Amino acid sequence: MHALSHRDQQVCWHPYTQHQTDRILLPVVSAQQATLNLADGSQCLDAISSWWAVLHGHARPELVEALSTQAQTLDHVLFAGFTHEPAVQLAETLLQLAPSGLNKVFYSDNGSTAVEVGLKAAYQYWLRRGEKQRQLFLCFDGGYHGDTFGAMAVGDPDPFFLDFQSLMFPTLRLPMRVDAVASVMERHENQIAGVLIEPLVQGAAGMCMHPPEFLQQLRALCNQHRILFLADEVMTGFGRTGHTFACQAAQIQPDILCVAKGLTGGILPLAATLVREEIYQAFLSEERNQAFFHGHTFTANPIGCAVALASMKLLQKEQTAKRLERIGQQLFSSLRKLEDCPQVKEVRQCGGIVAVEMKAADAGYLAQSGAALRQACRQQKEVLLRPLGNVLYAMPPSCTTKEEANRIAAAMHQVVQDSLLLQQD
């Protein structure tokens, strides 16, 4: 075992890791573009953008430069009672890039907090408007919105959150079917505060994709019943689906939009929740206690905002959404042949996201059928792949070259074949 892994085991507790059985940790010493350089001298392609965050590639000079310049100018200041250029400029830029109808930006630190802010703002919006009975959130089977309590409550509890169920507020969780949504909205007329959805692609569920028409129908139902539409674009935002935002693929306008991950190009923790003017206005009052009492120490951290601004410039200059779409198409055209394999259920693509779903008696993140895929991923060392249960997927950064995309596709072919052999053993 590498000395660093050994020291790590003495002192670190890793996310989503069963330390009793998952003992292998790969020490990384540096990263450039799509490549991670490991301590043993080997290299590995980051085909999942380090948990869907690294957007343009590792160590992009424009982002590093923005980080360093801002750190030397204004490193941090509280955002209550103060403001600064990077935060204001980033808010202006985000509102220009986002679907129209959004007017104010609330900053936080990560995807979960962006969702918490959205849920709290939606809930209090109805309170401030005197519609106290609107206390329910509608959400979807398979949904994942983060690991804090509010985000857990609107996520599918199975398998991550089952232990916490008695601590969470009740929600209306539905399959992604228009008839199911319509009938629940009718049954709970005037009781629903908002609907929260990962538009176009449910990431943690296994890159499950739905058509833009579903979002349009959902938006229409929200309009009909005066329900707020909350879009969680923490994963899908900033070009991942081939559009700057997934909502734009469906030409719909959310009332609240949550973003994080790729906002800073994926190199610093920063998140934002964009809301309509009416929502912001509902908190205005002569009474101090009517304000939105929410904040984090690092809300609108200037370095994070400066890096995010540089990332947004790249997004526009390099047409990141189109680049990602091209990479996705290349991967898909190679991987779709896997559908001939009787054990493969489906190969699907949305923008730069490509997924191969294996047939399985049990689906989901902890599916037994996923064990062989996981083992096969570990066996090949060239490409970083982490299956979601019985779904193998890739979502590489926009700098990924054609040759690198070929290597990712080849590794995925290999993993599928190896996993079938492992299952036979």
Ligand SMILES: Cc1ncc(COP(=O)(O)O)c(C=O)c1O
């Ligand atoms: C759709 C979605 N929302 C929220 C989150 C939570 O983001 P974070 O891990 O930054 O808290 C994630 C994380 O994967 C996500 O995919």
